[in-house]
Amino acid sequence: MPAIVADTHEDAAERFLEFFAATIRNANTRAAYMTAVADFLAFAPVAGLGSLAEIRSIHVSAYVEHVAARFAPQTVKQRLAALRGLFDWLARHGVLDHNPAAPVRGPAYSTKRGKTPILTAAEAKRLIESIETDSLVGLRDRALIGVMVYSFARISAAVGMDVEDLVQTAGRSWLRLHEKGGKVHEMPVHHRLLEHLDVYLAALGPQDAKTPLFRSARGRTGALTAERLTRFDAYAMVRRRAAKAGVVEKIGNHSFRGTGITTFLLNDGSLELAQEMANHASPRTTKLYDRRDDKITQDAVERIRIE
Structure with a gap:
């Protein structure tokens, strides 16, 4: 103290x-x-x-x-x-007479576009397909990245999942994500993600429902421990996978959330539904992940022809 x-x-x-x-x-x-x-x-x-x-x-x-x-x-x-x-x-609670930070103003900040680098759908596909599938670590990494892309999951919610958080209800598969503030958010499982998860779980073998879905690796052995993968280890994994796939952008865990949201919107998904799927309190937050205008902006700039 x-x-x-x-x-x-x-x-x-x-x-x-x-x-x-x-x-x-x-x-x-x-x-x-x-x-x-x-x-x-x-x-x-x-x-x-x-x-x-x-x-x-x-x-x-x-x-x-x-x-x-x-x-x-x-x-x-x-x-x-x-x-x-x-x-x-x-x-x-009577320890101080007043709050000295109360009158202090923070810096003004406003943005309409997030700074997190994201991938195009083609880049995301290339990265996922570049992951080897002959080891548990590779199957884990592919499934984890798939969860972030196809469910817009935050990394903490993704690595926080237990085996029981892959839920079967009325013949459909759902992800149960434990989000910030103790909120539980459920998302239907995309068919491609379900394939990745099924292969990964089959390779893991029978598991207790309360065990972590995504576990840390045991050194370079390719085997997994019983310990939960941390978001920091997940970031290191993403950086390695991105480099191997030839991704130039310095992406991180959060990049896949933005990739999924932008791809959804590009395929005529509504902002309102994207907000609900991402579990955002405000559509303004969801809009920060919307990079549909990036290409339009580049096309517009290229019209400045000085020859």
Whole structure:
């Protein structure tokens, strides 16, 4: 426990831990908020203070300016949100007199187009077909990428699946995805994805329903462990598979979500249905993944002929 926290109030340490343990259910959000708070407490103007009670809005404002020089606006806003949440929790429980982060404004940020690189349908097909199918690791990787493309699943939801989350109902197969905020989202399984999953599960053999669907690999043996694949290992896998398939773009796990959404929209799917399938709260979020205008924009630019 940082001394600046422990020296604030007799209940400060307990309330500090409670904020992360009791109020944040999503593990990724909890990790991001802990990183933000740790970075703030290590910030030189703050690290020299005797307790949290000495923190003023000017300290938070200076920190926001500090991180704005290093990170994108979205990251800065997330870090400010972490501080606001923590200080509000401490103020409501009597550890602090007020929330010093409350009046601090974050950077203005607005975009109509997401920055995550995505693949065309042809590129996605080439990548998937480049994965070897003579090993469990290859079958796992193909099935995992298929889940992200065909169900628009976030990587945390995909690797968080257990065997029982491939559900059979009324003769149809569904994926049960455990999304952010404790939400459970179900998606019908695309026939091509079902083929990949069936081959993978057949190679795995009989499994307990509660075991992870996607497991980590045991070194370079090609065998799988009983441990769940992490999103970080999944990212490393995607980078390896992309390089092998000759994909130039620096894609990551989230690229497949954007690939699936854009391909769906290009094939006359509606934005409203894409929003529901992606489990987005707002169509504006779904629209960030819509890259249908990319080619139109390029065609328009090519009309600037100076010869």
